[in-house]
Amino acid sequence: MSKPRVLVARRIFPEVMARLGEHFECVANDADAVFSPAELSQRLAGCWGVLTTGSERIDDALLQANPQLRAVCNMAVGYNNIDVAACRAHDVVCTNTPDVLTETTADFGFALLLATARRITEAEAYLRAGRWDRWSVDMMIGPDVHGSTLGVLGMGRIGQAIAKRGAHGFGMDVIYHNRSRLDAPTESACKARYVSKDQLLMQADHLMIVVPYSPSAHHAIGGAELAQMKPTATLINIARGGVVDDAALAQALQTGVIAAAGLDVFEGEPQVHPELLNCRNVVLTPHIASASRATRLAMATLAADNLVALATTQQALTPVPEGLTGWAA
Numbered sequence: 001m002s003k004p005r006v007l008v009a010r011r012i013f014p015e016v017m018a019r020l021g022e023h024f025e026c027v028a029n030d031a032d033a034v035f036s037p038a039e040l041s042q043r044l045a046g047c048w049g050v051l052t053t054g055s056e057r058i059d060d061a062l063l064q065a066n067p068q069l070r071a072v073c074n075m076a077v078g079y080n081n082i083d084v085a086a087c088r089a090h091d092v093v094c095t096n097t098p099d100v101l102t103e104t105t106a107d108f109g110f111a112l113l114l115a116t117a118r119r120i121t122e123a124e125a126y127l128r129a130g131r132w133d134r135w136s137v138d139m140m141i142g143p144d145v146h147g148s149t150l151g152v153l154g155m156g157r158i159g160q161a162i163a164k165r166g167a168h169g170f171g172m173d174v175i176y177h178n179r180s181r182l183d184a185p186t187e188s189a190c191k192a193r194y195v196s197k198d199q200l201l202m203q204a205d206h207l208m209i210v211v212p213y214s215p216s217a218h219h220a221i222g223g224a225e226l227a228q229m230k231p232t233a234t235l236i237n238i239a240r241g242g243v244v245d246d247a248a249l250a251q252a253l254q255t256g257v258i259a260a261a262g263l264d265v266f267e268g269e270p271q272v273h274p275e276l277l278n279c280r281n282v283v284l285t286p287h288i289a290s291a292s293r294a295t296r297l298a299m300a301t302l303a304a305d306n307l308v309a310l311a312t313t314q315q316a317l318t319p320v321p322e323g324l325t326g327w328a329a
């Protein structure tokens with residue numbers, strides 16, 4: 001019997017391609033091109049499944065053009081690139097990669113927080129530019145991280161891992177806001193206190209955005225929310241572009257509404273708002289929070305394992321949760 005055909009939409013690890021090859025006829029993308037919607041749709045011709053990343057948009061038009069498609073396995077915990085409702089309507093199963101990236105992403109959130117608060121990239125640029133000619137008492141001073149108040153917006157797995165690092169590693173007072181309050185044992189493991197969104201904005205010295213993207217989270221942090229924050233505060237976004245209004249943030253950074261920001265995700269990435277590029281007080285990274293080798297391998301493997309499980313047992317290992325969607329048409 002011939003093997004089902006699977007498109008692997010971006011370049012992934014050879015060992016994962018080898019595993020897929022045991023079960024599928026794989027269509028690879030060795031050039032690692034980011035396909036336009038039309039190209040993606042064409043390459044899916046005859047495919048039973050697809051391994052996607054956040055760069056591929058799976059929408060109703062693409063599903064209509066590829067009625068043979070049964071499985072969309074995303075190599076990401078977020079799935080706002082996929083119209084999950086349309087997939088259900090077309091009888092296509094969607095999976096994501098939760099858990100395997102939690103700790104690595106939380107490490108990176110903390111790295112970005114430390115770099116932002118302690119002005120690490122700004123200081124390095126100053127040094128490399130040959131501007132360091134003497135020690136001075138207030139050179140590159142900034143706020144402390146230890147002992148300060150960490151605000152976490154979005155207290156899922158990654159939010160909780162960040163809260164634990166803050167509370168247990170840095171002696172921070174951790175407050176959080178989430179759609180629903182955590183149960184008492186989880187709150188106590190994270191040493192985190194539930195507060196309203198207003199209180200979170202007003203009290204946090206460092207605000208960490210870890211909320212998944214959804215239409216209701218669009219611009220959850222805009223000009224009005226930034227104005228509620230302390231002028232000494234820092235904001236870190238490792239969630240998704242679009243949760244923060246980047247234009248409003250750039251203005252807030254330029255006018256001293258908040259002190260600094262650290263951003264790993266952007267509206268319309270890989271484009272970055274030009275005003276952010278002009279800001280001295282922002283640390284910018286190209287969506288690398290999950291980018292440890294072990295974690296990226298684990299993510300690719302889990303996405304592949306979902307394809308194999310679906311093909312062999314008709315059961316996904318990590319299906320996208322019922323009823324949740326991050327899709328904004």
Ligand code: 8YV
Nearest residue numbers: 053054055075076077078290
């Ligand atoms: C991915 C991410 O690297 O998992 C997610 O949701 O944002 C990142 O870890 C990216 O989406 C590529 O798929």
